[in-house]
Amino acid sequence: METACLRFKFLRPLNWILNRSLFWKVGFIIGVCVLVNSLIAFYFFTKLNFLGRHLEQAPFYSYKTLVQEGLRLLQKEEALPPDSPRRLLLREKIRELARVGLKGGTFEGENGLTIQILRPVTYPPARQALQRILKHPEGPGVRAALETVLSWVQKEEDRFLHELENLSRRLGNLYILLFIVLAVFLIWGAVGFLFMVKFPLDRIAGQLDRLLKHGDESCAEDVEECVVKHYAKDEIGVVAEKVNELVRYFADLAIFKHTIEEDQNPEEVYYRLAEVFREKLELPVFALYEVSNSQNTMRPVVLSQPDLEVNAEKFFNANLCRAKRTGHVVSSLEYPGVCRLFLHPDECEHYCVPFMSGGLCIGIAQIFLPKGMATRKMKHIKEKLRTAERYIAEAVPVLEAKRYAQSLREQTLKDPLTGLYNRRFLEEALDNLVAGVLRRKTVLGILMADLDYFKSVNDKYGHDVGDRVLRETAEILKKNVRSSDLVVRFGGEEFLILLVDVRSGESEKIAEKLRAAVETHQFETPKGLIRRTISIGVSEFPTDAQGIWEAIKYADVALYKAKEAGRNRVVRFTPDMWPSEEY
Known part of the structure; x- marks a missing residue:
């Protein structure tokens, strides 16, 4: 609908109305309804006010009573004897009645009757008739004059009744019009409520219910099928857009999850x-x-x-x-x-x-x-x-x-016998370790250690004792270095210890500490306690070499020199131990 409204210029005002707030749209319907009903009520009021003023200002009702009183007085006069003094009184009363009819005022009749004339008659024949009565209040001309006035009164009354009947008929038509107008606005309001509020809210509720029942996966295949379509940009449109954002959000999550699962x-x-x-x-x-x-x-x-x-x-x-x-x-x-x-x-x-x-x-x-x-x-x-x-x-x-x-692969990074990291782990982690040392501009101590005469342990006590010696040696090495240092089983009875962020020259002292700890430790065997010794070669990176594997090789060279010198000792690498430029 919005696209059509934008395509055709004459529909653009409709699009403008649709995008207004619900407050203004509902207010417009209510306002128009109130305005139309107010106009109808004003018309009713104007007509009724006109009739009221006409009735209030119309003199014919008072004149009708005045003429009827005059005819009654005239009839009483005619019934009296000609020489009766009361006839003079009745004639004077009739003359007063005619004067009030001409000039207005109040006439006090018999039996407490009071007649008030607010507006004197302007109809010429009626005025002339009253003037004749005023001049000659006796004789047959009085009755004719009163009947002339009465005839005018009856004409005025018939005209008024005819107008009242027409108004009553129009009022009946207006009642029907009012009913039709109210019905139209009720239908308009109901239709507006259905299309502007109920139907959009039903669609929104249905979509939310679908998400609750089927989860975000229901919209993963085709998001647009789950989108709530509401073209107006009113409050319901804002809610619909928020729901659509929620639908697209959960659909994206579902697509993401399906993708990473594969x-x-x-x-x-x-x-x-x-x-x-x-x-x-x-x-x-x-x-x-x-x-x-x-x-x-x-x-x-x-x-x-x-x-x-x-x-x-x-x-x-x-x-x-x-x-x-x-x-x-x-x-x-x-x-x-x-x-x-x-x-x-x-x-x-x-x-x-x-x-x-x-x-x-x-x-x-x-x-x-x-x-x-x-x-x-x-x-x-x-x-x-x-x-x-x-x-x-x-x-x-x-x-x-x-x-x-991948847990099996991770297990291959540790030596199952000693629990130490193995050479494979070292190869994966060494680059990051070296990068940190270079960034911090510190020293990495490298200790290459090897148990002395370990083969004799296996030959004399068996491989179970040999495995125990290896495990306990690994524990000694781990306990005597920091948690940030790295102990690796480099092969057989050979261990590599990496000392992170040590001071230059400190590696040799730590190596001596490790050598002494192994030497003083007693290993339990079925044949009693035994002692073993360890030889350690020491180098430092980047002090001794620019490459980490070169530094490890130098530590291995120093270990070889320790073995040559009689074992159970620590030897620090010096350049003269490896004169070749290539390692």
Whole structure:
């Protein structure tokens, strides 16, 4: 209808009316109804007022009474003897009656009769007749004069009655017109209510009922079939548009969920979520992390910008992340400076949403926002963040299912015997670890450790005792370094310890501490307690090498030198141990 109204110019006023507020449209109907009925009532009032004034001002009713009184007096006079003195009195009364009829006034008749003439007669024959009576109140001419006046009175009365009859007939027609007008407006109002209020509300209620019964998936295939069509831009149109926004919102969520369910792995789901953040929600800067609760680590899966700088400390100790640790949204919009790990507190705000599943955090969305009070007060920013949380809630069960499918792969990143990270994990995590060290301009200590004469343990006590020695050695190493440091089973009885953010030269002291802890530890065996020793080679990155694998090789060279020197000792790498330029 709106399109037709815009296409044809003569229908544009209708489009303008349709787009007015319900208040004005209903008010227009009521106003027109009141106006029409007021005009009809005013017409009734004018006619009745006219009749009232005409009746009030018409003299014929008073004159009719006056003439009838004159005829009665004349009849009494004629019945008296000619010489009766009362005849003179009656004639004088008739003369007074004629004078009042000509000039107006009050006539006092017999038996308390009072006749008041407000307006003297203007009809000439009647006035002449009254004048004759005034001059000659006796004789046969009096009756003729009174009958002349009475004839005028009867004509006036007939005319008035005829006019009253016409008015009564018109009033009857007006009653019918009034009924028709009221019926038209009642029908108009009912039709207007049906099309402007009831039918649109029924469509809206039906759509909401459909969403409640069938969920958002009912509109996923064809959103436009679920849209409420209401062309007027009134209050109902506003409600319909809000419902349509809700329908499209849930349909988008359903499509998003169906799409990510068919993705191959969690990484694709994260990238799909990133597209929503970037394209649909217009959140240009963000980072999506995946959390491994078994390893207490997290890794960035998606960075909205390749050069986006994030804090790597939490990668190897996920509990450093407040959102992961608490399971709650962490936002500097509500509490500035809430996260001490955030690298850009003076440049932007952050909003971190945990991906919660079964009471565990499996991921984090970190959204960067412009700095300032304006951002905190912008309603549309808060709406975008709430929508982002909704998409995250839809993605979490899919992510958990796909993570579960990859659980076997994650298990391969840990050594099942010692519970330490294995070499495969090291290869995946090393780049992020190195990037953090270089960004912070600190030192990464590298310790390559190997149990001395471990083969003899297996040969003498059996592999069960050998496995126990390996497990307890792993525990000793983990207990004597920080939680932020990384202990890796590099192979067989060889361990790699990465010391994060140590001072230059401190790695050798920590290595000596580890060597002493292993040397003093007593291992239980079926044949009694035994002691073992460990040899450790030490290097530091980037002090000793520009490449991380080169530094690890140098630590291995230092370990070889420790073995050559008699074992159970710590040896710090020096350049003369590896004269070749290539490692």
